[in-house]
Amino acid sequence: MMIKINLQSDVPLYTQLTNQIIEGIASGALARGEALPSVRSLSSDLGINMHTVNKAYSALKQEGYVEIHRQKGVVVQNSLPEADDAYYRQLEEKVRPIISESICHNVSEDALLELCRSIFKQIRSSGKAT
Amino acid sequence: MMIKINLQSDVPLYTQLTNQIIEGIASGALARGEALPSVRSLSSDLGINMHTVNKAYSALKQEGYVEIHRQKGVVVQNSLPEADDAYYRQLEEKVRPIISESICHNVSEDALLELCRSIFKQIRSSGKAT
Amino acid sequence: MMIKINLQSDVPLYTQLTNQIIEGIASGALARGEALPSVRSLSSDLGINMHTVNKAYSALKQEGYVEIHRQKGVVVQNSLPEADDAYYRQLEEKVRPIISESICHNVSEDALLELCRSIFKQIRSSGKAT
Amino acid sequence: MMIKINLQSDVPLYTQLTNQIIEGIASGALARGEALPSVRSLSSDLGINMHTVNKAYSALKQEGYVEIHRQKGVVVQNSLPEADDAYYRQLEEKVRPIISESICHNVSEDALLELCRSIFKQIRSSGKAT
DNA sequence: GTGGTCTAGACCACA
DNA sequence: GTGGTCTAGACCACG
Numbered sequence: 142m143m144i145k146i147n148l149q150s151d152v153p154l155y156t157q158l159t160n161q162i163i164e165g166i167a168s169g170a171l172a173r174g175e176a177l178p179s180v181r182s183l184s185s186d187l188g189i190n191m192h193t194v195n196k197a198y199s200a201l202k203q204e205g206y207v208e209i210h211r212q213k214g215v216v217v218q219n220s221l222p223e224a225d226d227a228y229y230r231q232l233e234e235k236v237r238p239i240i241s242e243s244i245c246h247n248v249s250e251d252a253l254l255e256l257c258r259s260i261f262k263q264i265r266s267s268g269k270a271t
Numbered sequence: 272m273m274i275k276i277n278l279q280s281d282v283p284l285y286t287q288l289t290n291q292i293i294e295g296i297a298s299g300a301l302a303r304g305e306a307l308p309s310v311r312s313l314s315s316d317l318g319i320n321m322h323t324v325n326k327a328y329s330a331l332k333q334e335g336y337v338e339i340h341r342q343k344g345v346v347v348q349n350s351l352p353e354a355d356d357a358y359y360r361q362l363e364e365k366v367r368p369i370i371s372e373s374i375c376h377n378v379s380e381d382a383l384l385e386l387c388r389s390i391f392k393q394i395r396s397s398g399k400a401t
Numbered sequence: 402m403m404i405k406i407n408l409q410s411d412v413p414l415y416t417q418l419t420n421q422i423i424e425g426i427a428s429g430a431l432a433r434g435e436a437l438p439s440v441r442s443l444s445s446d447l448g449i450n451m452h453t454v455n456k457a458y459s460a461l462k463q464e465g466y467v468e469i470h471r472q473k474g475v476v477v478q479n480s481l482p483e484a485d486d487a488y489y490r491q492l493e494e495k496v497r498p499i500i501s502e503s504i505c506h507n508v509s510e511d512a513l514l515e516l517c518r519s520i521f522k523q524i525r526s527s528g529k530a531t
Numbered sequence: 532m533m534i535k536i537n538l539q540s541d542v543p544l545y546t547q548l549t550n551q552i553i554e555g556i557a558s559g560a561l562a563r564g565e566a567l568p569s570v571r572s573l574s575s576d577l578g579i580n581m582h583t584v585n586k587a588y589s590a591l592k593q594e595g596y597v598e599i600h601r602q603k604g605v606v607v608q609n610s611l612p613e614a615d616d617a618y619y620r621q622l623e624e625k626v627r628p629i630i631s632e633s634i635c636h637n638v639s640e641d642a643l644l645e646l647c648r649s650i651f652k653q654i655r656s657s658g659k660a661t
Numbered sequence: 662g663t664g665g666t667c668t669a670g671a672c673c674a675c676a
Numbered sequence: 677g678t679g680g681t682c683t684a685g686a687c688c689a690c691g
């Protein structure tokens with residue numbers, strides 16, 4: 142799986158990492174039970190600090206995406222967290238300002254839904270490709 | 272228009288402010304040309320610092336939502352910025368990680384689209400209510 | 402002489418006023434010894450506060466462009482201030498940051514000089530027209 | 532690069548800062564990709580407040596002169612913004628009142644152009660010197 | 662009265 | 677160590 146880091150972005154590096162790993166899990170590029178690269182190797186591959194990779198992995202563990210396996214290292218959880226009420230609440234909180242902005246920029250409801258659909262399709266197909 | 276600030280949230284105060292004001296504009300609760308409360312009055316109403324409100328207003332000005340009118344204070348722009356390619360790119364960048372997460376949490380495409388629709392409806396109706 | 406005020410501009414109203422009156426004097430549209438409109442009439446014409454017009458006139462007097470005549474009101478000075486060393490120093494201070502910016506924006510020396518020439522021509526011809 | 536702040540000037544401190552940094556970039560004294568001093572070190576060097584420096588840096592970022600690099604701090608942009616129509620319009624707006632004033636002070640067109648040329652030369656040579 | 666600027670000092674997120 | 681955020685309180689320019 143390819144991970145790309147943008148040093149100029151105002152998105153924190155560890156967030157970029159977690160986002161892309163989560164997308165990998167979503168697409169199936171990273172299978173359940175599969176091991177992630179070691180902190181050391183990933184950090185040197187990306188040319189970033191070990192602490193940063195570590196923080197990303199900790200965040201993923203915290204949110205239930207991965208677990209620390211004694212010998213295999215960091216592996217993708219077999220049973221991913223199911224969406225509950227709290228998750229939906231927090232999801233709405235994230236989506237709401239995006240929709241507000243879109244309305245102000247004259248993006249129609251249909252256009253936004255279509256964008257979502259295309260991203261869904263894109264993520265699913267990227268998994269098969271890998 | 273009611274504005275609520277959550278001091279516990281990890282979302283910066285000035286971002287909470289801008290988000291809610293943008294939602295107000297989107298819903299129509301804040302009409303084009305309407306004046307926003309003064310920096311000082313809003314800050315004392317919310318019990319936060321003047322500079323925090325100022326930063327929110329500056330950000331809104333910067334993104335083209337309001338203009339600083341010399342006499343009337345801060346007013347909503349008459350012509351809001353239209354979505355262009357750059358906007359769509361940045362929009363996709365925001366939506367993509369949300370969708371990845373949703374997939375991992377077993378939220379179906381339909382469920383997410385439905386959520387979007389309901390938020391759209393909610394924002395539109397909140398404007399009429401006010 | 403037509404004066405146009407832009408309420409949205411971040412340039413203070415009284416500065417817009419003084420600038421345009423100075424341009425009027427430079428172009429000859431306002432002759433030496435000619436009277437400016439009264440504070441009251443100008444402010445009501447432009448729909449701005451009397452204080453603002455007053456401040457503009459005071460600034461003009463302060464810089465030697467006009468004098469307060471007992472009966473004619475505010476009139477253009479017959480002998481305008483001559484450029485001295487202090488003026489040149491202050492002139493350079495204003496021009497320097499403009500040139501720095503221009504260089505960074507890849508505006509050639511010739512392009513900037515040409516712009517200056519065209520503005521000179523424009524101001525001179527606008528005087529004849531009036 | 533030497534930066535001098537004039538506390539007496541009516542030009543805001545952060546504007547003085549941005550102007551001098553832009554001149555540094557224009558002259559080449561600050562190379563593309565070069566790092567600027569940290570907010571804190573510069574502020575303590577100049578004896579001014581951290582936030583003032585911060586505001587200057589933010590303005591420079593906003594106008595495309597620098598980018599905030601997560602690790603290196605603030606660095607000069609590699610590709611500076613190119614002048615477009617909007618820039619020329621705003622440039623003319625800045626130059627016009629200066630020329631009006633100059634005419635009133637009996638500064639000839641040639642004298643002003645000569646001043647511009649000498650500033651151009653001065654900025655270019657100051658870069659080599661450093 | 663408005664926003665704009667500056668100061669001083671604090672805590673946190675990031676790398 | 678960096679910049680980002682928030683607070684508190686001051687003065688000034690503007691209209």
